[in-house]
Amino acid sequence: MAASICPYRSISRVDAMFDRLRAAGRRAFATYAVASDPSFEESLAELHGFVAAGIDLIELGYPFSDPILDGATIQKANRRGMAAGGNLARTLDLVAAFRETDGATPIVLMGYANPLAVMGYEAFAARAAASGVDGIIVADMPLREAGALLAALAMHGMVMIPLFAMTLEEKDVAPRPGVGGFLYCIPVVGPTGGPSATIETIGTAVACCRRSTTLPVMVGFGIKTPEAAAAVAAIADGVIVASALIDLVDAEAGPAAGVQRLSRYSRHIWAFRQAIDLAPAS
């Protein structure tokens, strides 16, 4: 981020994370949680737990009533978050609370356009920056519709992380102000939590991303096992595991909340982390 645009932050947390990992020869590992699922306090503890277990970057979903591009797992998480009073404003409160003790881990919001439109792009960007948000992924706002949001984000030193599909034309991926962080490479079509792509397909998609960007490339959607994560880590700059991790945690018997849930998360995150770190560098 140019210093003239954002005098307070010479380098973003996302860029700093990739610099640090690159220097250490490691790949990034990100996961996703819906804010306030199942409650504000447990959500906060979970975010810190993610970092302790080895997560580099957190995608934090702001609850929305109609997550049209998400599969059953994340739809349910959105409903639980809403039931606990979750919404965009509370999600920003959650990030601010997280930042009280963690100033380094990048947090990227992920969600849908309507809550942003209703809050107003400028008001959102100002509040998000003040809360310590680093960027945003908006599932239903392609760059060709994002002009007003991008301008607001750039003004406040944040970025929109673009979603990349192989079929996109040049005009829909061209770099522009307000876009940055990394490229979110989606090698499959269809909602979250759906089928996996073959590693060959993922390889083609990543190569395609590299041709259109100098940003780091992270791959998400359909990565369900540590083995698959390792294979992706060998060809990309990072791996995003969202629905699969939630499913693994939810599939185990026993109390689903609090410390037990967190310790289950830690175990699965650790398994993915080991696999990713052992993958040969590309």
Added chain:
Amino acid sequence: MALAQPLAPDRPGRYGRFGGQFVAPVLLPVLDRLEAAFEEAWIDRGFRMRLDGLLHDFVGRPTPLSEAVARLLPTAGARILLKRDDLTFNGGNYANSALGQCLLAGRMGLSCVVTDTGSGQNGIATAAVAAHLGMASIIYMGARDAARHPGAVKKMRAFGADLRIVQDADGTLHAATSAAVRHWMGSSDTTAYVAGAPIGAHPFPRIVGAFQAVIGSETRLQLIAAGLMPGAVVSAVGGGSSTVGIFSAFVTDPGIRLIAVEAGGSGEGQPHSARLASGRTGILHGAETFVLSDENGHILPAGSIASGLAYPGSPPELADLVAGGRVETVRIMDEQARDAVRRLASGEGILISLEAGHALAAAEALAQTLSPSQAVVVMVPAAGDKDLDIVWPES
């Protein structure tokens, strides 16, 4: 209406500040291909002749413009004319756009269509057309709507549709639309999404609006033949397919009032569907438009006795016409609509849907303020067979 206006190239599919393409980026190439295929087909004489031929032979157009003889209310003022799309062979006015979109899908080499349905009309129309054209159809319907319309469920299955009941959310059209779009996202290389209404991302509002414009052009010709200049055209807005269709021929006549009727629901404090009059500007199902949503941007449940009107979004073209003051809005409650359906059935022998009942109730009120030399056109998008148990629960 806006069909003739050039669209700004940097903001595709905008109607004023409404519309756009708020979809997952992966769908953009699909939308671009669809737009190109439609524009090419729309100016292809062969395509239009096949469409017109099937509209006549398979859909049953033109539908009549028939007068409701002035026995509706003792004090009836202006004449009331009904545009009878309840008389198409399947699915009321939805047959128009289902036929057009299935023909387009076939032309694009796709063999399967997926859609969503509220009261069953769009599902029936799509299932029938798909069967006629030898295509597979997959139809999503909310669980609550399916329970309210068992006849429609049977009819869609009779036409060979793969009907999928959605339990999500409030079990109405909103949930069905989300499920159908999710399905389409994962299978857009073989499957076309048939939009029931001129809502969603560009080019769907443009495509559905173009295929539904036949309602307006027929009505206009019928009025000219009858030597009538109507004081107003009245239509109830659910997804807005019939409203956009009939308004299209009259938008440029400033002397004709255009009245969009919204569902007021069962009463104060209960869910309603009046998002044109009292919604917020928001983004739902691919377009920026008037949306029923709370201050946090959560979509609110829409409610109406008429399933087809209970939708929290609105057509971007209509949102623009309302914002610009060309289209007026009126709110009609469940009971007023039911009463209008009953009176027309017992007084005239015409059984219209509850959706149309909303428009009729609004038209009757308006007619009383006009002189007997004037006329009000009421859009009747569908027949009332589907609503028999709701309108006459006691029989």
